[in-house]
Amino acid sequence: MPELPEVSALAGFVAEHAGGQHIVGVTVASLNVLTTYDPPASALVGRVLVAGGRYGKFLDLVTVPDGEPDGQPLHLTVHLARAGWLRWSDKISAVPPKMGGPIALRVRFEGGGGFDVTEAGTKKSVAAAIVTDPSQVPGIARLGPDAMGDDGTGLTLDALKSALAGRTGRIKNVLTDQTVLAGIGNAYSDEILHTAKISPFATAGKLDGAVLESLHSAIVSVLSGAIARTVGAGAARLKGEKRTGLRVHARTGLPCPVCGGTVAEVSFADRSFQYCPTCQTGGKLLADRRMSRLIK
Structure with missing residues (x-):
């Protein structure tokens, strides 16, 4: 199960490889992965990735409208649960992954790269949400103080x-x-x-x-x-x-x-x-x- 250090690294990796790029495609390939419906996944297309972070073990990718750095952010939050992972590819396929397979969600960027959110096994617990505020995700709203503290240097x-x-x-x-x-x-x-x-x-x-x-x-x-x-x-x-x-x-x-x-x-x-x-x-x-x- 990815924990705080791995999720921090994944957030930094995605931000480094796709920061400033437009999202050109989002494919939901699992019936259970997306826990929100308004806005839809398609709302991310055309937006620009500006930051990657985390809340506890939740990955948080922040996007803004093209040409509007101060515009309303949309957050893609992902909880990788016990058997989930994020797989990056510098040249990810534009062909949508099959429903019901190991790939739950695919995000493609203008540079040709992108990532798949995958989950091994038959128990599907990986969850993604698209929200204007991460606190709208129940799991994030319930989190206690971060184990690395408010400033990331360690809990007091x-x-x-x-x-x-x-x-x-x-x-x-x-x-x-x-x-x-x-x-x-x-x-x-x-x-x-x-x-x-x-x-x-x-x-x-x-x-x-x-x-x-x-x-x-x-x-x-x-x-x-x-x-x-x-x-x-x-x-x-x-x-x-x-x-x-x-x-x-x-x-x-x-x-x-x-x-x-x-x-x-x-x-x-x-x-x-x-x-x-x-x-x-x-x-x-x-x-x-x-x-x-x-x-x-």
């Missing part, structure tokens, strides 16, 4: 304290709740908790003192490091760049690069997370419901 310690105050859920779940903190998903929450040496099952609202400071430092360092690794990376390389920087996520059974212990996993019906028992839980293995059922 006070903001983190406020976000976690009174939270009775496990810190792993709270970190990935976009209404609490925007931008962190399954992979980077694993990395953050490992860096901070905090159990994924710790109660979020009970973290204080040095533990909370360690969590704050880990959020800033892990996300800043991931963003630094993705700067200038092409869209096709971002997944690989993400994997190279992971220390525990998706590394079940491999040695922890910090202590040499074995990375463990907790599995659920449709997801899993990884942690190091030695670094994070005092050597204790966390309860894995799926494995418990198998043992019974």
